[in-house]
Amino acid sequence: MTQAERDLESAEEPVSSVLDGVTRDILRELKDDPTHWAVFLDIDGTLLELALTPDAIIVPPSLPDDLDRLRERLQGAMALVTGRALAYADQLFTPHRFPLAGLHGAEIRDCNGNTALASITPEFEALKQAIAREAESMPGVLIEDKGAAVAAHYRLAPDYQQVLAERMQHYVREAGPGWALQLGKMVFEIRPARSSKGDAVEFFMQQAAFANRRPLAFGDDLTDESMFSVVNARGGHAVRVGNLAAPSCAAGRAPSPVFVREAIAAIVAGNH
CATH class of the missing domain: 3.30.70.1020 (Trehalose-6-phosphate phosphatase related protein; domain 2)
Incomplete structure (x- = not known):
């Protein structure tokens, strides 16, 4: 059993001392009854470990399918929100095409596959x-x-x-x-300048699959703070991944991308 699975299953204090109780309880709820939540995930530093160069990141083979199962479990209420270009992010998780905001929200694909790309002058x-x-x-x-x-x-x-x-x-x-x-x-x-990750969350929350749910966001960087702010304003929960001492408006903490991936795998374990 992984660390994330132990934390999700335990009704006592979480095994991981850096996983706060609220985040632990929400992850358990996602496993038992995910209908109340919409999930937003950053990629670099959140789902995947950072690398020395942008193209050196490694996608674990199981992650694309786990993300697809998570989307199914949430009845479509899952989106990736990243600073990567939309086309690049798609390559990471092929063959799947998720609702996705790229370039910090300047590029976006909605739940129906409609895409708006930023123009280049x-x-x-x-x-x-x-x-x-x-x-x-x-x-x-x-x-x-x-x-x-x-x-x-x-x-x-x-x-x-x-x-x-x-x-x-x-x-x-x-x-x-x-x-x-x-x-x-x-x-x-x-x-x-016209968009931010916070704007992307607002966009998705207007879509039918996300409507009337509480947003849950995971990110690791300054670029995610606008997303966290919107999530907090909507009564959701934001989780800062990695550097636990970094100032953030996220109330939750998770130790690493490994933990995030294991938590997703634990949530969808009964889905296939």
Whole structure:
């Protein structure tokens, strides 16, 4: 039996000292009667461990099917909410296509498969190329072209944090009022300003499969705080994964992506 299964089954204090009681009880409820909850899941750092480079993440073979079973158990009330581009996220969980918000909500696919993608202007393409050229002089800095967003990762080059912060602030001003600078774990990202992960949760909660349910959100980063705020305002429950000491408006805590995956597997264990 996994750690998550023990925590879900135990009626006493959770075995894991970092899993709070409210989160434990909600996970048990999802296993016994999931009809009251809608689940929102970040990907990197929440479902999957972070890696040194964006393309080095590893998807455990069982996870795509477990997520599909979770969606079935929730009668469709599950969505992925990520900073990844929608097309990239789809590749991670093939062959399944989940309700999904990509680029922090700038791209979205609803429960019926209808998709809205962010537009990419020639000016933004030129700006991405300029950022990539400048990064060539910063060994270890990786530029991730997300289409309608661009991220500068410095996990392999932490000494460049300050200069990258200044340069990305310069570029977001150059991009104009339609763009925002998003801070994350060892990354600066320029993304469309019109949407956030919180906006994505609001969008999904208007859909029939999610309506009249309480939102439950899992995330690990600053980029998830807008999602947590909306979840809290709607009377739901937000869970911060990983760095338990990090300030967050999430009331719940979970230790790691491994725990999140094991909890999902435990919830859907009787579903196949």
